[in-house]
Amino acid sequence: MVDTVDVLIIGAGAAGGAIAWSLADTRMRIVCLEQGDWMKPSDYPSNGRDWEARQLAEFHYNPNRRARDTDYPINEDDTPIKIANFNGVGGGTILYAGHYPRFHPSDFRVRSLDGVADDWPIDYVTLAPFYAENDRMTGVSGLAGDPAYPPKEPVMPPLPLGRSGTTLATGLNRMGWHWWPSDSAIASTEYEGRAGCINLGHCTGGCAQGAKASSDITYWPAAIRAGVELRTRCRVREITVNAEGMASGVVYYDADGVERFQAAEVVILACNGIGTPRILLNSVSGRFPNGLANSSGQVGRNLMFHPYAQIYGYFDAPQDGHRGPGNCIWSQEFYETDQSRGFVRGYTFEFTRGQGPVQAAITGMMTGRIPWGAGHHAAYRKLFGHRTGMVAICEDLPEEHNTVTLDPVLTDGNGIPAPKVTYRLSENSRRMLDHAVARGTEVLRAAGAHDVGHEAPLAVGGWHLMGTARMGTDPERSVVNEWGRSHDVKNLFVVDGSVFVTSAGVNPTCTIQALALYVADSMKRRLATLFE
Amino acid sequence: MSLNEAPMTALTDAQCRSLRALAALMIPADPATSMPAADDDAIFADILASLGRDASQVVAALDALDALAGGRFGDLAPAAQAAAAARLQAAGGPMVLALTRAVAQSYYRDDRVMRAIGLEPRPPFPQGHALEPNDWSLLDPVRARGPIWREA
Numbered sequence: 001m002v003d004t005v006d007v008l009i010i011g012a013g014a015a016g017g018a019i020a021w022s023l024a025d026t027r028m029r030i031v032c033l034e035q036g037d038w039m040k041p042s043d044y045p046s047n048g049r050d051w052e053a054r055q056l057a058e059f060h061y062n063p064n065r066r067a068r069d070t071d072y073p074i075n076e077d078d079t080p081i082k083i084a085n086f087n088g089v090g091g092g093t094i095l096y097a098g099h100y101p102r103f104h105p106s107d108f109r110v111r112s113l114d115g116v117a118d119d120w121p122i123d124y125v126t127l128a129p130f131y132a133e134n135d136r137m138t139g140v141s142g143l144a145g146d147p148a149y150p151p152k153e154p155v156m157p158p159l160p161l162g163r164s165g166t167t168l169a170t171g172l173n174r175m176g177w178h179w180w181p182s183d184s185a186i187a188s189t190e191y192e193g194r195a196g197c198i199n200l201g202h203c204t205g206g207c208a209q210g211a212k213a214s215s216d217i218t219y220w221p222a223a224i225r226a227g228v229e230l231r232t233r234c235r236v237r238e239i240t241v242n243a244e245g246m247a248s249g250v251v252y253y254d255a256d257g258v259e260r261f262q263a264a265e266v267v268i269l270a271c272n273g274i275g276t277p278r279i280l281l282n283s284v285s286g287r288f289p290n291g292l293a294n295s296s297g298q299v300g301r302n303l304m305f306h307p308y309a310q311i312y313g314y315f316d317a318p319q320d321g322h323r324g325p326g327n328c329i330w331s332q333e334f335y336e337t338d339q340s341r342g343f344v345r346g347y348t349f350e351f352t353r354g355q356g357p358v359q360a361a362i363t364g365m366m367t368g369r370i371p372w373g374a375g376h377h378a379a380y381r382k383l384f385g386h387r388t389g390m391v392a393i394c395e396d397l398p399e400e401h402n403t404v405t406l407d408p409v410l411t412d413g414n415g416i417p418a419p420k421v422t423y424r425l426s427e428n429s430r431r432m433l434d435h436a437v438a439r440g441t442e443v444l445r446a447a448g449a450h451d452v453g454h455e456a457p458l459a460v461g462g463w464h465l466m467g468t469a470r471m472g473t474d475p476e477r478s479v480v481n482e483w484g485r486s487h488d489v490k491n492l493f494v495v496d497g498s499v500f501v502t503s504a505g506v507n508p509t510c511t512i513q514a515l516a517l518y519v520a521d522s523m524k525r526r527l528a529t530l531f532e
Numbered sequence: 533m534s535l536n537e538a539p540m541t542a543l544t545d546a547q548c549r550s551l552r553a554l555a556a557l558m559i560p561a562d563p564a565t566s567m568p569a570a571d572d573d574a575i576f577a578d579i580l581a582s583l584g585r586d587a588s589q590v591v592a593a594l595d596a597l598d599a600l601a602g603g604r605f606g607d608l609a610p611a612a613q614a615a616a617a618a619r620l621q622a623a624g625g626p627m628v629l630a631l632t633r634a635v636a637q638s639y640y641r642d643d644r645v646m647r648a649i650g651l652e653p654r655p656p657f658p659q660g661h662a663l664e665p666n667d668w669s670l671l672d673p674v675r676a677r678g679p680i681w682r683e684a
């Protein structure tokens with residue numbers, strides 16, 4: 001294992017899979033190290049009667065509660081929004097809902113358009129072909145013609161409206177607001193050997209049907225067929241550098257906890273917005289005393305989450321409950337800046353369906369809608385299957401004080417320092433959340449809800465991890481250049497959500513994967529001069 | 533220190549008695565709809581076996597309940613139990629969430645309960661579910677309005 005490989009990718013999640021697949025046609029020797037395991041669809045919760053309980057345990061979103069030995073702990077005492085991720089082949093896409101919106105042209109130019117944050121060094125037009133290629137590889141369901149976007153062509157028909165979607169669409173039409181079937185990384189029909197969705201209703205516990213496009217069943221099989229080697233249960237501690245200040249390889253722990261070294265000509269980080277700055281900050285040397293690729297001091301700064309507002313209502317008529325994929329329709333009525341609202345930038349409403357019987361009981365009891373004791377059963381019957389609603393995904397602007405640092409005490413099972421997250425909700429985000437709650441309440445009432453509730457910010461909703469190794473042309477204000485290469489270390493690349501300059505008001509994974517394809521393409525076009 | 537070593541906590545007999553009494557208070561039987569109570573033998577055995585990651589918070593909740601009741605909760609008279617349980621529920625927080633999770637996740641997967649609330653007692657996979665047909669004409673007013681995206 002001490003042979004030098006051409007390309008070493010750290011992390012086999014959404015971005016790692018995409019870049020591995022794209023680089024494979026160079027015939028270089030490519031190895032990926034992933035700390036977690038391959039997942040088996042037959043192990044996913046929806047195979048069993050205890051499907052809701054297992055989502056609260058070994059399939060929980062939060063790594064500190066899930067606490068598999070393939071997870072690393074995260075100190076999240078100093079953030080109102082807690083982290084959600086998954087560590088294994090597929091990364092967060094194992095648990096993701098599969099909402100798959102693209103960024104908009106305006107999202108890349110927020111400084112020019114709205115005078116906030118920074119413009120990206122690339123634009124929508126540059127990414128468009130990679131979005132399209134990624135849509136094909138992933139298998140995106142949707143409906144062409146969304147008035148909130150430039151033209152794009154989903155590769156499969158949209159997911160069903162169902163009762164919940166019909167109720168909500170009726171409310172949205174009464175308000176006169178935009179809505180459209182969501183672009184989803186869920187196969188609505190059979191696609192490239194993957195079975196179509198059968199409405200299991202449990203996308204976020206891992207898809208037993210294989211309809212949801214987690215990268216372990218999209219990019220990874222194709223990358224491995226093309227010659228990429230993926231080693232699981234390999235946890236990277238640090239990236240090493242040689243006398244010239246170039247990355248020379250990584251130190252990692254194998255499945256038995258044995259420390260190993262893997263030499264590489266090129267190192268690519270794809271560990272997400274928390275895992276990536278963690279490794280960079282832990283890669284300290286005489287030449288790089290503040291962590292690798294950190295001459296700007298920006299590694300670990302500008303963490304963006306997307307504060308979420310969850311707004312839900314109870315209806316007299318039955319809704320979809322736990323049947324059907326969570327994804328349904330979205331509204332971008334409040335996406336673009338309108339200064340009269342009291343905040344800059346905007347948000348997407350993503351409409352969801354309902355809850356399973358256990359979740360309905362837990363939320364009903366915890367919000368006082370379902371009493372303990374006499375009255376429990378009557379209240380439960382009234383609410384179960386009668387709830388639907390939405391989340392608002394608010395654009396989070398970059399702020400240097402929102403950080404990922406190394407915890408001085410907490411470590412993972414291999415003794416590697418754990419990340420510590422420090423995050424404050426901005427005034428702009430607070431106002432945006434308030435606006436979303438007010439508008440969400442209006443549309444639910446218009447749709448006929450008799451009882452409306454909300455949580456904002458949604459405490460469990462730290463699933464979008466962005467900004468902590470930002471992209472830019474100025475080496476003093478950014479970590480990587482406009483094609484993902486570190487300004488400081490010319491054979492080190494970053495391709496995950498860390499490179500985001502701003503967050504937009506949509507889920508990030510479609511853009512993370514399109515960016516990974518774009519970085520791969522940029523590398524391939526410069527192979528002879530890659531390190532200049 | 534590593535958080536990845538999740539503690540396993542077994543309940544004492546007295547704590548089991550308290551949890552069982554509390555489960556029955558939270559979800560009593562409803563003979564009219566053939567719903568068992570959460571202290572039913574099979575359901576309570578499942579609750580105990582499934583505490584998992586919530587075990588230490590459940591134990592903390594039972595200790596808090598004893599303190600509120602001024603004695604071992606499981607051994608008190610029903611009226612005193614109801615009063616202490618109400619105070620615990622009103623306090624809310626992570627302990628109450630853990631208790632609620634522990635009781636609800638076992639209760640609402642019991643075959644009898646599933647049938648009584650109108651569900652087939654089966655896992656979602658492999659059968660899946662059917663949804664009602666789509667009416668995409670609902671999109672007509674959205675289409676009529678035309679593009680809303682911002683040129684950049």
Ligand SMILES: Cc1cc2nc3c(=O)[nH]c(=O)nc-3n(C[C@H](O)[C@H](O)[C@H](O)COP(=O)(O)OP(=O)(O)OC[C@H]3O[C@@H](n4cnc5c(N)ncnc54)[C@H](O)[C@@H]3O)c2cc1C
Pocket residue numbers: 010011012013014015016033034035036061084085086087088089090091092093094095096097098099100204234235236237270271272273275276279463464465495496497498507508509510512
């Ligand atoms: C419950 C949930 C719902 C979500 N829903 C959506 C959604 O609907 N739409 C959307 O766009 N996004 C969603 N997301 C977010 C989405 O999962 C992430 O945006 C995406 O997975 C990020 O891709 P990535 O490649 O940057 O990182 P990840 O997919 O997180 O992959 C990083 C990989 O790196 C590995 N790694 C980290 N550190 C090391 C190390 N030291 N050594 C070796 N390996 C390491 C990890 O184990 C992991 O597998 C959701 C996430 C969750 C948890």
